[in-house]
Amino acid sequence: MFGQNLPPGAGAPGPDLANTGQVIASYTNYAGAQRAVDYLSDHEFPVENTAIVGADLRMVENVLGRLTAGKAAASGAASGAWFGLMIGLFLGIFAVRAHGWLWLVLMGLVWGIAAGALFGWLGYKALGGRRDFVSTSQIVASRYDVVVRPDLAERARNLVGRLEL
Structure with a gap:
């Protein structure tokens, strides 16, 4: 148990x-x-x-800096890169030829970066300027x-x- x-x-x-x-x-x-x-x-x-x-x-919320459309897209691209790499590696497991495996990993990475950047930018634009800063928060006593x-x-x-x- x-x-x-x-x-x-x-x-x-x-x-x-x-x-x-x-x-x-x-x-x-x-x-x-x-x-x-x-x-x-x-x-x-x-x-x-x-x-x-x-x-x-x-x-306590510590403001780290100003958020711009470019920073939002870059952050999204970085997250998307990891996700795309993971998907590419997973699909690469099933590739028959060695160069097919590498191609799938690279394509997953490229598509992940592109999709992440797009979604990061869209998310920033959807807020309409209501939260143009990056911060961290914590509870303290x-x-x-x-x-x-x-x-x-x-x-x-x-x-x-x-x-x-």
């Missing part, structure tokens, strides 16, 4: 530690909270009773709390206290 080799409690819904657990440490970044849980694990603490809870969440089951909180607090020394 699926999941039989997992340790007890792994992958199974556990207690709602975000609401019932005790905060043993708080960090300004996720890496700090991750380091604390890793330290607990290294010292054989039952980390399946631990959670990292982000507080005061906000969505102002604080990351490490919480554990209340009956294990004192032990965890003592261990993590040694980490911060």
Whole structure:
């Protein structure tokens, strides 16, 4: 059956530690909270009773630059190239002659680039200037709390206290 080799409690819904657990440490970044849980694990603490809870969440969108019709077409061409190459290689498996295989791969690549560029350009034009920029977005927290089951909180607090020394 699926999941039989997992340790007890792994992958199974556990207690709602975000609401019932005790905060043993708080960090300004996720890496700090991750380091604390890793330290607990290294010292054989039952980390399946631990959670990292982000507080005061906000969505941050970083604008990378202006999007133009040319950039949209180029991005589409790059995506299309990979897709066309994959299709060409797949069809090339069934080619009888060696030069037929190479021709199919190259044609797949060319058609993929052309179709990707066209669809990228059309997608840009369809937006009508409503989103002329490229960006990435992520959810960040102002604080990351490490919480554990209340009956294990004192032990965890003592261990993590040694980490911060």
